[in-house]
Amino acid sequence: MAGTEHPADGGAGGTALAALLTVLDLAQPLLTAADGTLRVFPTDEAEAAALDARAVARCDEVLARLGAAHGLTAPRFTAPAPDTPSSLEVALSNLCDLELGGPGAWRALADASAGAPGSVRSGAAALPGAHRVTAPGLPAFDSYAVGDPGDEAIVLVPPCGVPATLFAPWLDRLSARHRVVTYENPYLFGDWASLPTPSGDFAEEIAQTLAVVEEYGPGPVHLIGVCGGAPVALAAAARLGDRAGSLTMLHPDLNFGPGATRTPFQTQFQGLLAGAGRNPARAREVLTMFLDPNMLFGVPVRLAPFVLYPYGNLELFHRYARLNDALMAYDANDAAHRTAARTLIVTSRTDRMTPPDTARHLHALVPGSTLEERPTGSHHDILFPDDEMFALLQSFVDEATTRTGAATTAPAPSAPASAPAPALTVGSPP
Numbered sequence: 001m002a003g004t005e006h007p008a009d010g011g012a013g014g015t016a017l018a019a020l021l022t023v024l025d026l027a028q029p030l031l032t033a034a035d036g037t038l039r040v041f042p043t044d045e046a047e048a049a050a051l052d053a054r055a056v057a058r059c060d061e062v063l064a065r066l067g068a069a070h071g072l073t074a075p076r077f078t079a080p081a082p083d084t085p086s087s088l089e090v091a092l093s094n095l096c097d098l099e100l101g102g103p104g105a106w107r108a109l110a111d112a113s114a115g116a117p118g119s120v121r122s123g124a125a126a127l128p129g130a131h132r133v134t135a136p137g138l139p140a141f142d143s144y145a146v147g148d149p150g151d152e153a154i155v156l157v158p159p160c161g162v163p164a165t166l167f168a169p170w171l172d173r174l175s176a177r178h179r180v181v182t183y184e185n186p187y188l189f190g191d192w193a194s195l196p197t198p199s200g201d202f203a204e205e206i207a208q209t210l211a212v213v214e215e216y217g218p219g220p221v222h223l224i225g226v227c228g229g230a231p232v233a234l235a236a237a238a239r240l241g242d243r244a245g246s247l248t249m250l251h252p253d254l255n256f257g258p259g260a261t262r263t264p265f266q267t268q269f270q271g272l273l274a275g276a277g278r279n280p281a282r283a284r285e286v287l288t289m290f291l292d293p294n295m296l297f298g299v300p301v302r303l304a305p306f307v308l309y310p311y312g313n314l315e316l317f318h319r320y321a322r323l324n325d326a327l328m329a330y331d332a333n334d335a336a337h338r339t340a341a342r343t344l345i346v347t348s349r350t351d352r353m354t355p356p357d358t359a360r361h362l363h364a365l366v367p368g369s370t371l372e373e374r375p376t377g378s379h380h381d382i383l384f385p386d387d388e389m390f391a392l393l394q395s396f397v398d399e400a401t402t403r404t405g406a407a408t409t410a411p412a413p414s415a416p417a418s419a420p421a422p423a424l425t426v427g428s429p430p
Contacts, residue, residue, distance in 0.1 A: 016108045017066065019099040024072045027092055027305040029163035029189075031073040034312035040093045041081040047103040048080040055079075055110040062109050079106070088312060090293040091304035098301050127168050133183065135211035138204065139195055141186035143212055147175030151219035152245055152401055155212055156182040157236070159228035159253075160324040161310035163189070166303075166383060173390045177398065178222070183212050187319050188310060197315075200277060200322040202235070202330050209236040213243075220245030222397045223341070227354065227382065228253045231327050234362075235335045237343075244341035246400035248393060251347055251382045253354045254332040254362060261357035270328040277322035280314075287317045300380055336365035342403065343369040344396045346389075348377035370396075 024031070031038060040063075042048040051059070060077040067074030075092060085093070100106070130142040144164050145153075154174055156167055167182045174180045184190065185208065187198040198204070209232055213221045222245050225233025230252030237244040253266070276283035289295070290311050296304055310320035343366045347359035356373060363371040372392065385393070 016105045029309050030305045038075040040075045044103045051079045058110040086291040087293045094301045133215050139186040143183040145181040146171040147179040153216045154178045154180045154222045157225045157229035157233040161320045166306045200326040202326045205232045206235045222246045224248040226250050231330045237341045238335040238338040247341040247343045249345045261355045273321040273325040277325045283318040342400045346372045348374045351379045353379035
């Protein structure tokens with residue numbers, strides 16, 4: 001793992017300690033948000049049974065010392081697995097098993113030297129220093145940026161409730177020729193508990209994105225809306241007009257009203273959020289359902305601690321439900337018609353959470369847009385882009401940057417909103 005120094009004792013214990021610190025880095029938002037101390041345990045029953053009381057106590061001590069040495073909140077180790085673990089605890093335990101390398105790693109930790117935890121360093125999940133954004137009418141909130149300041153910036157609009165740490169690789173990979181920025185909603189991150197419960201006004205979501213644009217301006221901006229961040233990115237692009245150098249929509253979760261395809265997941269999930277957002281008692285009932293480990297089915301191990309962040313605390317979940325319901329309820333038709341930015345839309349034919357029909361519908365509404373429809377891939381895949389996807393995103397933004405600076409660039413021809421736009425090869429002129 002890049003940025004890791006192995007402790008002096010080396011061997012399996014040192015490797016496990018370095019991997020465990022990476023887990024604490026990655027899961028820190030969830031660990032700090034959770035009500036009470038989360039538990040971790042070996043998911044392999046044979047490994048758990050082989051750990052005696054001394055080894056269990058030693059693993060718990062290593063976790064505590066590692067957290068204290070690096071200022072991180074640590075879970076409590078237990079073995080065997082508790083009778084009723086939450087989805088948060090199962091997700092965290094699965095991540096430990098994955099990063100530590102499977103059965104035997106906890107034994108290696110139990111046998112590691114007492115001084116080892118303080119000598120481990122990890123930069124695996126590090127984000128650049130936070131920059132506070134302030135704007136009239138908004139609570140101050142944190143943004144994160146990588147890359148040299150320039151005339152144009154890339155702004156990543158994240159899904160609701162997903163910690164910015166997930167996007168550290170995005171900032172790193174896309175910052176070769178642009179400053180890349182993302183941010184966190186103040187009602188869900190940082191000192192969120194000091195703020196009143198959000199109203200759920202979608203206009204405030206747009207205002208946050210526009211505040212980031214102004215903070216890192218003054219030139220054109222390239223917006224990337226990721227999954228649930230798509231409606232905010234689309235609405236912001238419509239508001240920015242010519243200043244939106246490009247718009248990229250990745251597996252967009254958009255609502256086009258009656259007649260437009262929505263998956264059973266979207267319909268059911270929004271219904272749950274609507275109830276939980278209106279009523280704290282209903283929020284408790286819905287949260288209990290999401291804390292069932294069965295809810296992790298289909299969620300990649302490395303992603304689970306990030307997407308579960310807003311489920312760590314009842315008040316946090318109530319806020320998340322109110323905000324995310326507003327995002328899912330937003331009617332995207334008007335913004336799609338008004339968007340003039342050069343637009344790339346990426347979807348997958350096998351996305352069962354946000355249907356490819358949504359992306360195709362958006363493609364039909366935005367003249368000159370490019371639709372990239374991959375034959376396979378789940379909704380969650382886009383949150384961990386591979387080299388090919390990063391290259392696609394970089395190429396699209398680079399091309400849009402060139403066009404932004406070209407005085408002779410002609411506007412894309414208009415097309416009737418009711419007529420589907422033809423599928424285009426990515427990178428070809430609109």
